Amino acid sequence: MTHWRSWRKSTYSGDQGDSACVEVSLAQDALVRDSKVARGDALVFSIQAWRAFVASVA
Secondary structure, rough: OOOOOOEEOOOOOOOOOOOOOOEEEOOOOEEEEEEEOOOOOOOOEEEEHHHHHHHHOO
């Protein structure tokens, strides 16, 4: 499910491979995963829920 999607890493993340961060993939839904475990599980949110989350932390 997640291998064909395009993923974005936070611009606040460092270039070091051991930095703790998440990646997000936006399509018909929003997937969030640990950048260090790309083949691991992802959290799934509706686009509306993702937009509400981003608006609340911005």
